[in-house]
Amino acid sequence: MLALAVLLPFFAPISVRPKAGPQTERFLRALNAAVERQGPLLICVDYGPQTMAEMEPILVAVMHRVFAVKKPVVFMTLLPEAAAPTRRLLEDMAAKYGLEYGADYAFLGYASAFTMAINAMGTSIEDYFHKDDRGIRLENLPIMDTASRLGDFSAVIDIASNTMPQFWISYGVAPFGFEFLMACTAVQATDYFPYVQTGQVDGLIAGGRAGAELEWLLVDAGFLDEPGDATRALGSQSLAIAAILGLIVIGNLGHFAARSKDKQVRS
Amino acid sequence: MNLSTDPYVWIAAILTLSVFSFLYKDNPLFALVEHLLVGLSGGYVFVIYWHNVFLPELIEPLVEDGLGAQAHLWVPVLLCFLWAGKYMEKTQDLYRLALAFWVSVDMGLTIPAFMEARVLSQVAGTLQVNLTGTWDVVLGNIVLVAGTVAALVYFVFTKAHRGIIGKTATVGSWIIMIGFGATFSYTILSRVYILIGRILFLLRDWLGIVT
Numbered sequence: 001m002l003a004l005a006v007l008l009p010f011f012a013p014i015s016v017r018p019k020a021g022p023q024t025e026r027f028l029r030a031l032n033a034a035v036e037r038q039g040p041l042l043i044c045v046d047y048g049p050q051t052m053a054e055m056e057p058i059l060v061a062v063m064h065r066v067f068a069v070k071k072p073v074v075f076m077t078l079l080p081e082a083a084a085p086t087r088r089l090l091e092d093m094a095a096k097y098g099l100e101y102g103a104d105y106a107f108l109g110y111a112s113a114f115t116m117a118i119n120a121m122g123t124s125i126e127d128y129f130h131k132d133d134r135g136i137r138l139e140n141l142p143i144m145d146t147a148s149r150l151g152d153f154s155a156v157i158d159i160a161s162n163t164m165p166q167f168w169i170s171y172g173v174a175p176f177g178f179e180f181l182m183a184c185t186a187v188q189a190t191d192y193f194p195y196v197q198t199g200q201v202d203g204l205i206a207g208g209r210a211g212a213e214l215e216w217l218l219v220d221a222g223f224l225d226e227p228g229d230a231t232r233a234l235g236s237q238s239l240a241i242a243a244i245l246g247l248i249v250i251g252n253l254g255h256f257a258a259r260s261k262d263k264q265v266r267s
Numbered sequence: 268m269n270l271s272t273d274p275y276v277w278i279a280a281i282l283t284l285s286v287f288s289f290l291y292k293d294n295p296l297f298a299l300v301e302h303l304l305v306g307l308s309g310g311y312v313f314v315i316y317w318h319n320v321f322l323p324e325l326i327e328p329l330v331e332d333g334l335g336a337q338a339h340l341w342v343p344v345l346l347c348f349l350w351a352g353k354y355m356e357k358t359q360d361l362y363r364l365a366l367a368f369w370v371s372v373d374m375g376l377t378i379p380a381f382m383e384a385r386v387l388s389q390v391a392g393t394l395q396v397n398l399t400g401t402w403d404v405v406l407g408n409i410v411l412v413a414g415t416v417a418a419l420v421y422f423v424f425t426k427a428h429r430g431i432i433g434k435t436a437t438v439g440s441w442i443i444m445i446g447f448g449a450t451f452s453y454t455i456l457s458r459v460y461i462l463i464g465r466i467l468f469l470l471r472d473w474l475g476i477v478t
Binding site: 002003006007010011050051052053054080081083109110111112115116119130131133135166169170171173174175185186187188189190194197198199200206207208209229232233236237240241244 | 308311312315316319320323324328373376377380381383384385388389391392411446449450453454455456457458459460461462463464465466467470476477
């Protein structure tokens, strides 16, 4: 039944345009402000294949926003399995926007021992990363000329499906104090809302639904021609949720009916 | 229909269908994919570590700059050997040295960082709520403070949950339940996304039925 609910909207599309919530608007405002500021952006990609369906559309939307104005972006990952999908996405984006490696973007690759990595990058990136993902020394990358530590980036964005943002907040934001934006899966949303409330996180995209909101905001702003996969999934998502709610109601009705029948038999 | 001609897409599609076959019942195809996943993940992580960590951070500096030029690099090498000592009977106690080193460094980094980010900042954020603004913002802030206090009271076990403490603890338990409910519904959202991702892959990338 759930598979059917997910399948149907791909053949009979349900038009869903989500209203952007305050969290998504705040994220985009913070992202726009970071694009305007001096210094490259740092995007840390921390999701694996298992959460790609939810996280990749968010990363793609952010990439379109920043690369449309050729904002220099440095990429890295704290998760080994995120390296290959990031390389693939960067190749697509470089071809679409005519980006030059080293000047418009760079991929530092995988950083092991994430707590040490974040801590070390707070004072010197070259002390931790000697070479990028392609084996090029950091001093030979023009994009790194103005970024020697985390505070030099206009913002740090973590697109994560794990607990990495908590480590960015603890080992990065708290001691070094830089602008921090993040995106997470819906499962983690309730873990990160408190950090937004305290101002430790400057913008949060919580799950695919918020990703769809971001896509529509970017369509309205002219950075995207049409909404992407996050919006496309909303039809299936809506029907699946309706099916689950229906099953919960039916299950509860069945439970109460059985209990009442049981009581009648006993009395 | 625009069937993919990419062999990698076909392999991924067949593996996806093999995993879905478990919905019918456990079968050899599913077991094969399970073993493949474990083997490939281990191999992939090893290759990433080798190319991104061992080669550029340890082996290349030692070879290029000379074995004695960067003496500090011998510390992690020594720690690695101490860890490996665990697998031989005569040297198995040596790993405790490496473990002690790791725990002490990690504790030194973690305790102040977590106290600042997860305790002090969160407490300050809860205490410094703004009670001015529109009515919905003020109400939200009051619920935040009252809800935090009530949830904390629920975990006070040194006093019997009677009277005002009992009533506050009951409110706290409701707050916690609402939190669990929100988390559960968000979890369903995420899990459905995983299914959507796989079905979209099969329909678009493999079968080419949808664009």
